[in-house]
Amino acid sequence: MTAPLIRIRDLTKSFxxxxxxxxxxxxxxxxxxxxxxxxxxxxxxxxxxxxxxxxPFDSGSIHVGEVDVGAPNLDRIALRRRVGMVFQQYNLFPHxxxxxxxxxxxxxxxxxxxxxxEVRARALMRKVRLEGKEGAFPGELSGGQQQRVAxxxxxxxxxxxxxxxxxxxxxxxxxxxxVLVTIRELAEEGMTCLIVTHEMAFARDVADHVYFTxxxxxxxxxxxxxxxxAPTHERTKAFLERVL
Amino acid sequence: xxxxxxxxxxxxxTTGWNFSIFHDAFDARRFWSAFWVxxxxxxxxxxxxxxxxxxxxxxxxxxxxxxxxxxxxxIAFFRNTPPLVQMYFFFFALGAITPTxxxxxxxxxxxxxxxxxxxxxxxxxxxxxxxEIFRSGIEAIPRATVEAAESLGYSKLKAYIFIILPLxxxxxxxxxxxxxxxxxxxxxxxxxxxxxxxxxxANQIWSDTLNVVEMxxxxxxxxxxxxxxxxxxxxRWEKAMRMPGYGA
Numbered sequence: 001m002t003a004p005l006i007r008i009r010d011l012t013k014s015f016x017x018x019x020x021x022x023x024x025x026x027x028x029x030x031x032x033x034x035x036x037x038x039x040x041x042x043x044x045x046x047x048x049x050x051x052x053x054x055x056p057f058d059s060g061s062i063h064v065g066e067v068d069v070g071a072p073n074l075d076r077i078a079l080r081r082r083v084g085m086v087f088q089q090y091n092l093f094p095h096x097x098x099x100x101x102x103x104x105x106x107x108x109x110x111x112x113x114x115x116x117x118e119v120r121a122r123a124l125m126r127k128v129r130l131e132g133k134e135g136a137f138p139g140e141l142s143g144g145q146q147q148r149v150a151x152x153x154x155x156x157x158x159x160x161x162x163x164x165x166x167x168x169x170x171x172x173x174x175x176x177x178x179v180l181v182t183i184r185e186l187a188e189e190g191m192t193c194l195i196v197t198h199e200m201a202f203a204r205d206v207a208d209h210v211y212f213t214x215x216x217x218x219x220x221x222x223x224x225x226x227x228x229x230a231p232t233h234e235r236t237k238a239f240l241e242r243v244l
Numbered sequence: 245x246x247x248x249x250x251x252x253x254x255x256x257x258t259t260g261w262n263f264s265i266f267h268d269a270f271d272a273r274r275f276w277s278a279f280w281v282x283x284x285x286x287x288x289x290x291x292x293x294x295x296x297x298x299x300x301x302x303x304x305x306x307x308x309x310x311x312x313x314x315x316x317x318x319i320a321f322f323r324n325t326p327p328l329v330q331m332y333f334f335f336f337a338l339g340a341i342t343p344t345x346x347x348x349x350x351x352x353x354x355x356x357x358x359x360x361x362x363x364x365x366x367x368x369x370x371x372x373x374x375x376e377i378f379r380s381g382i383e384a385i386p387r388a389t390v391e392a393a394e395s396l397g398y399s400k401l402k403a404y405i406f407i408i409l410p411l412x413x414x415x416x417x418x419x420x421x422x423x424x425x426x427x428x429x430x431x432x433x434x435x436x437x438x439x440x441x442x443x444x445x446a447n448q449i450w451s452d453t454l455n456v457v458e459m460x461x462x463x464x465x466x467x468x469x470x471x472x473x474x475x476x477x478x479x480r481w482e483k484a485m486r487m488p489g490y491g492a
């Protein structure tokens with residue numbers, strides 16, 4: 001068995017005096033799809049934000065491949081090249097078209113050849129089923145379409161891992177599906193995915209492994225079928241009863 | 245050209261309205277060269293004040309506190325003092341300690357001309373306001389948009405150049421517009437330190453030719469024209485940078 005792609009050990013993080021993560025450890029292997037579920041404020045999003053160094057953590061360690069995320073001289077660009085992230089609010093750049101949004105970072109950050117990036121970006125636009133919308137500005141797209149552009153934008157950096165932070169939470173129910181289909185395809189193609197979600201059915205179907213977090217710790221984890229049908233922990237039971 | 249000159253000469257003869265800058269070669273030459281000085285003064289100080297605004301707003305967003313204090317001090321100084329006093333300060337106080345050179349006829353002339361001092365004073369004056377204008381634009385950008393840039397590997401500087409600044413520009417363009425209009429009108433203060441700009445020369449002309457009312461009207465119309473040109477260009481720019489479907 002090869003070394004895990006992401007390795008998290010005893011991760012803690014407080015915002016002021018409020019502890020958000022109180023010792024979280026887990027591994028993610030290459031090609032795995034991980035679902036992270038749990039009540040609001042349980043620290044799910046913070047785990048993702050720590051992994052790509054958007055927020056510093058207090059103690060413990062995170063390794064992505066050989067990159068030590070906690071290192072003081074962390075090469076953020078190298079880290080973020082390997083780790084793509086998609087946000088709840090899409091956060092597209094509103095002054096650029098959909099295609100330009102997808103192309104910007106590889107051209108401006110990685111200094112890749114513009115023509116080659118464009119070929120890749122157009123292929124990604126097709127992959128997320130937005131062929132024909134290349135010239136549209138984010139403000140002219142629906143929430144679901146914007147979110148799929150955001151996924152294509154992350155993929156164009158050719159990351160090894162994708163982090164999805166409640167990517168359907170801001171969408172109306174009808175467009176949730178089109179985004180989830182895109183993520184499911186990615187996972188099935190073997191992209192390593194960490195998916196923080198409130199869509200329990202989606203976590204059950206797509207994830208290889210599900211973690212249930214509450215008040216900053218991992219309460220329970222396992223393969224989705226077992227965890228959803230026969231949770232062993234009281235808190236998991238209570239949570240699943242509320243949401244299912 | 246002769247048709248225009250003849251018309252104004254006849255106008256002068258029949259009504260007494262003396263627009264000497266249109267039919268008197270000497271007045272015409274000095275007035276239009278003054279017009280050109282005003283255009284240069286306005287154009288260059290608009291450019292420099294915007295550069296100061298962009299750079300100052302970036303420095304203000306940095307973590308290193310002493311640099312932030314420096315910018316805040318600069319803004320406080322230039323916002324809390326009258327521009328005419330600043331103009332005098334640059335020309336008389338700083339002008340007195342800058343080196344001079346000996347010219348052809350053996351006179352000591354300052355290396356930095358009154359035109360350059362006016363340019364410096366105007367640029368710093370409007371620049372201080374521009375820093376605050378750009379800051380308001382930058383602060384209006386959602387934190388999440390900046391995070392998205394960070395997560396795509398943008399460094400602070402690159403995010404500023406490619407994402408934050410273009411968005412901030414679009415947000416703060418109306419107030420930038422206001423400040424630049426003000427700047428064009430403030431160029432008339434260069435009169436006080438002897439820069440031969442439009443107001444200065446118009447004053448000389450009406451002293452010589454005794455056509456105060458006529459020159460006043462000419463001045464007003466030309467300033468309306470200059471400011472309208474700026475506003476027109478800024479509006480075109482605003483349109484070109486419009487973000488379809490955003491906030492509309």
